[in-house]
Amino acid sequence: MFTTTKRIIRAGFLSFWRNGVVSFASILVVTVTLFVGGSMFFLGELLESSLAELKDKVDVNIYFTLDAPEEEIFGLKQSLESLPAVAYVSYTSRDQALESFEEKHADDYTTLQALEELDGNPLPASLNIKAKEASQYETIARFLEDKNALMEGDEKIVEKVTYYQNKTAIDKLASIIAGAERLGLAITFTLIAISILITFNTIRLAIYTSRQEISIMKLMGAGNAYIRGPFIVEGIMYGAISALAAMALFYPVTLWIGDATAKFFSGINVHAYYIDHLISIFGSTLLAGIFLGAVSSAIAVSKYLNEKHLKMT
Amino acid sequence: MITFDSVSKKYMDRYVALDNVSLTIRQGEFISIVGHSGAGKTTLLKMLLAEDKPTSGIVTFEDVDIHSLRRKHLLNLRRRIGVVFQDFKLLPHKTAFENIAFAMEAAGRTDEEIEADVPHVLALVDLGDKIWCFPNEMSGGEMQRVAIARAIVNQPDLIIADEPTGNLDPINTHDIIQILKKINDLGTTVILTTHNKRVIDSLGRRVITMDKGRVVRDNEQGSYVL
Known part of the structure; x- marks a missing residue:
């Protein structure tokens, strides 16, 4: 052999x-x-x-009203984190948002000047949510809508949820x-x-x-x-x-x-x-x-x- | 040793290559088969090598019907038959040594046997100095001698030489026939087909004459008569 x-x-x-x-x-x-x-x-x-x-670029951002108290934002963050569909939630405070805006437009003098002329910080605080699966964003968006609907008048802290604007483009x-x-x-x-x-x-x-x-x-x-x-x-x-x-x-x-x-x-x-x-x-x-x-x-x-x-x- | 019993072969139901051939070849015989081209000589040899099946009749080798053999036994039978062709049929990409060694490898011989026997058998056909030559580096006579060396190296019971001198000059023809005679003298049965009258006449052995697929003459000490 x-x-x-x-x-x-x-x-x-x-x-x-x-x-x-x-x-x-x-x-x-x-x-x-x-x-x-x-x-x-x-x-x-x-x-x-x-x-x-x-x-991976698909995410949902929640922009809060300018006077939304931080405790309530953290409260929402915690309840979001407890959702099984959520992978992680990151918080950007109003100061951080301003800082990163200024950094991004460091060479854009006109924009920076326009910003200076405004009274105080115009940028809202935000939460960035990443889901475990792309298909789960809809569930998260619906949860946010329900939560927002519960808050009325002055108590309303959520200004905008970006899910629906991006959804069409992403799909x-x-x-x-x-x-x-x-x-x-x-x-x-x-x-x-x-x-x-x-x-x-x-x-x-x-x-x-x-x-x-x-x-x-x-x-x-x-x-x-x-x-x-x-x-x-x-x-x-x-x-x-x-x-x-x-x-x-x-x-x-x-x-x-x-x-x-x-x-x-x-x-x-x-x-x-x-x-x-x-x-x-x-x-x-x-x-x-x-x-x-x-x-x-x-x-x-x-x-x-x-x-x-x-x-x- | 070999019998053809009423063997016929038709191609496409029309062309008759062999017509009711019956003959017996005894152990140790040197038998020549002569006839015009298309007389059925090669078809007869094909039947013996089981390269083709007869349309009717039986071919036996030592009382065994060749065409009823299973593949494995057919291989064993072919290893007991050495074949020499008119166009030599050497393996073109193998040296003289490797061509002969291949026949031994096919028969399951060991490396030691191959190393010992191949130079010996090449010396026997007077080609000791061409051992590492490829076929395209040799003359027709030399190639035919390698083919004979390959045919005899496994000490077969039968040598079939199908017009082995057809492509050779008279001197090489003489040498090849002398080698075949020597092999026969050592006890191996030889079947030779040829068109060469001088070869047949000089042999003085049994001659079978074929015509239109039939055996028309079978003389013990025959000569070339068509």
Whole structure:
């Protein structure tokens, strides 16, 4: 068993090396396939991260009336925090709001001057609420509405809840991204399917040139597994080397488009992503390459192992 | 050792390649099969290697019906038969050593046996210095000698040589026939098909003449007559 395995691996290596041109052509095609597959994976990740980031930006702000007492705001904060749908609530006092406004408009002299002319601080205190799930904002918004309705006249401390203003925009954006994901998935599957077909046909052609050798081997009494083995080893080598080549290609390509993706996909740099996930990307590319090479070879060679294809003359 | 019992082979129900052939080949014989192209010589050999099935009739090898054998036993049978072809049929990406070693590997021989036997058998066909050459680095005669070395390395019971001298010059033809005679002298049955009159006449062994798929002549010490 060990001797047979050793012989099969050796024969595969030798054949790979000696059929240099055929091996090179096969590697080229498998590399393109893996590169297309990898690119589609990157694109999918970018879309996913963008969606996640957008979802993360969804929140609800409660702006209070200017004279709302802090104790009551804290009281509302506490009751909000006790809601199971709420992830966290952060409080911004009127002074903090003013401070951050001034910071934000440090270069905008006109705005700062206009602010100075006003009597005192015009900015309200606010609570920022993040829900555990995007779908739970509606529950929180309704809770706030009910609470606000209970307070009447002068006691009313809530000025505005921002949920409904943002809701339409957020939903629309989410549906655009979901649509883009679906389209991306369809393109991914189509491109990957085409690449796999081309790879399979290339390897089939490579093995077609060996069909007479397969016949000779059979006439010498070699078993099917012993004939098939070296072809599968060759297929695995095509896949492994192509995975390395595709990984090497990803480096300059992601480096080149990294900044562009960072601008386009809300801060995600595809090159940084590639470097951070180098091992897992290489692992999956390698596995995909080996699987593709080995399975294509096995299918292609099985045709000529059939007794019907045995040709003495 | 080998019997063809009323063997017929039709292709596409029309073309008759073998027509009711019956003959017996004894252990240790050197038998030549002659005939025009398309007379059925190669089809007869294909039946023996189970490369093709007869339309009717039975082919037996040591009393076993070849075409009833399961795959595993068929492989064992093929390992007992060495085949030499007109176009050599060497594995093009393997050296002379590796071509012969492959036949031994297929028969499950050990690395030690391969290391010992391959140089020996190559020396026997006078190719000791071409051991690491690829087929495209050798002449026709040399390639055919490698093919013979490959055919005999597992000490088969039968050698089938299908027009082995068809692509060779007279000197190489003579050498190849001498090697086949030597193999036969050592006890191996040899079946040779050829168009070469001088080869048949010089052998002075059993000659079977075929025409239109039938055996028309079977002479113990025959000559080339068509």
